[in-house]
Each structure stands twice: as structure tokens, then as C-alpha cells.
Amino acid sequence: MATEVQGEEGGLVFHPMDQFKVEPLFGGDVIAWYTPTNVTLWLGLTVLAIVALLILGSSKRAIVPSRGQSVAELAYGFIYKMVEDVCGKEGVKYFPYIMTLFMFIVFANFLGLLPMAFTTTSHIAVTGLLAITVFLSVTVLGFVLNGPAFLGLFWAKEAPLALRPVLAVIELISYFVRPVSHSIRLAGTMMAGHAVVKVFAGFAVIAAISPLSIVAITAMYGLEVLVAFIQAYVFTILTCVYLKDALQPAH
């Protein structure tokens, strides 16, 4: 994409993908698995932000909450209700895991919106790991809780007998596509939005276009704020839906 735009615009230099580069924090070229990188920095900031909201915000334990505490309580109630509504009562014991997922994604998305920030959730390595973790734990949980009966998930009992094998194949494929769509949806939307903002920012170099460019950036940014929350919500609620399949495969 960078090269294409460069070719069309001649003198303009666009590097919309540079913001996604993983670089070591303290110099050096080699990125070993333990090297502190900008990924590490922004993951750490995510943890700090979560601590700031949920721990510092609720530190007063006020009956009448302060603003920070209200937000922390809202987040708690939002996810708790989601888990309870989607998975039922027996899903509530997985609430901390779901909450971990949601808080991580929502804070990573929002921190990624800061100028000069590195968006950890725009990387398929991150979202892929999240999605695969969800996929594997749900599958294992499904077999542990239901035994072979978990396979009933793929055997649509309402359908006519002749159609059932066909449906089973389709269900099986869709089941295995889940982690792919789950991860690419989040990484893709994050990356696309940030890249588009960057491209608009590149146009701001030309004086005649710059006002339009700034308006466009502002609009995109507003959209990205929405997307940042909605994608975290979507990821979380889909996790709940998958978890519900493991808890009650006969749907």
C-alpha cells in the first residue's frame, strides 16, 4: 500500500504501515523472544491503565461512587451482565477470564488511538493468540464438561435426517473458521483504521488539501473511537457465545 501511494503522488512520502513496526526499546537490531520492544511498552501501559481504572478507581470503596469508581463499576456490570445473559448462570464462574479479555482489548484499542502509540491489537500475533486461546479452551472445556456429547453441537437434530451430515460438515468448518474470523476481525479493523488515518495525515503536507485532510482525520478518528469499543465488545460477546456452546452444546 505504501509503495502504491508513493507512486501516484510522486513527491509525497507515505508510510502508513510504519506505525505497526515492532522495534526494540533500547536499541539493537535483534528481536529475541524476551527483548523489551514497543510491544512490551504498550502492553505494560495497558496493564497500568487497567490498574488505574479498576484498582485505583475503586480504592475508596465508596457507597456513593466517584467518577472513576462509576466507570469501573459500569465495566464490571457490563461484562458481568453480558456473561450472565449469554452463557447463563453456570457461565458466571468464567467471568474473570472474559473480563480479562475485554479489559485488555478495550484498553489496548484505546491506547492505540493516542498519537504516536503502538496498537498491540492491530497485530495478528496478538489477536491470533487471543482467538486461539479462546478456541482451544472452549473446545477443551466442551469435551471436559460434556464428554462426547459435545459433538452433538455439530449434529443438528431439528434438521431432516438426510440433511444432517451436510449440515454437520458445514458446522464443523464454521467451527474451525471461528478463531480465524475472531482474530482477523479485530486485527484487521484496528490496522485498517490506523493506516487510513496515517494516509490522510500524509496528505496534510500539501497546503491546499490539508484542511480537508484534517477534517478527514477527525472524522476517521471519531469512527475509530467507536470501532475501538465495538471491536472489544464484539470479541468479548463472541467469546461468550462460544463459551455457551461449550456449556450447553444442545442449543
Place this chain on the structure above:
Amino acid sequence: METETFETTGDGLADATGLAMHDPDTASGLPQLDFSHFGNQIFWLVVTLVVIYLILSRVALPRIGAILAERQGTITNDIAVAEDLKAQALKAEEAYEKALADARAQAQAIVAETRAEIQAELDAALKEADAEIAARTAESESAIADIRAGAIEAVQTVATDTAEALVAAMGSKPDGAAIKAAVENRMKG
């Protein structure tokens, strides 16, 4: 979304499979598909998730849950207390109404009693007054009767005297008994 899929299938995927794999540092393709630092990202992500999970499950969630439960308890208690107070207020209002009704009834009783008393007194006074009036009337009547009797007598006397004087003036000897009889005769008629 279109841009992203386009990139993934076109530019990026080619880079990822060809260019990026061989030359990670100067790759012009998607940094997301540069597998050389996947290990690094996954390691730090796992660390992050474990830390977040521990923070949430050990500190944040129990605390917020406790706050919410406590608030719920407080609200329930307050509502119960409010119900109690309301019941008390109702009871107090009832007592007040009852007291008011009692007082009103008592007042009415007192009014009736007083009225009866006054009526009795009035009746007694009226009776007394009537009696007095009757007595006075009787007295006056007897006085009037006396006066009338006196007057008749006086008229008789005067008439007799006048008749005697008239008879004497006409030059005859007045016959006392005849004059008296004639006057009495006239007085009757």
C-alpha cells in the same frame, strides 16, 4: 475492511511468504505478517494477560463485586427502614385521627351537656318568671277589681249626692231612700 483484505491477499501475503520472511528488517510489507517477532509478541502478550488476570481475579473484581453487593445491601436496608418509617407514620396518623375524632366526640358531648344544662336553667327561670308574672297579674287584677269597686261606690255616692243636691235645688225635700234606689236602678242599666 476491504482495504485490509485486499492488502492481506495481495501485497501483504506476498511479502509475508516471500520478501518479509527473507528480509525482516527492511520489509516493505505488512509488519503484522513478519513472523520473526511473533515469539516476542506472544511472550509479552502471555505475560500481560497473566498479569491482568491475576490483578483482576485477586484484587479488582472481588473488590468491585463487594462494593456492588454492599451498595445493594445498603439500598435494601434503606428501603426496609423507609418502609418501617412509613408504617410508623401511618400509625401515628391513625392515632392522630383517632385522637381528633375522640376530641370531637367529647366536645360534642360537652356541648350537648352544656346545652341541656342551660336549657334546664332556662326552663326553671322561665317557669319562675311565669309564676311571678302570674302572681303579679293576679295581684294587679285584684287591685284593679278593688279600684273598680271603689270607683263604683264613689260613683254611686257622688250620683246620690248630686241627685240629692239637684232635688234640693228644685225645692223639694229629698227622699234619701228613693234617690238611692233610683241611682242603683240607673247604675244597673
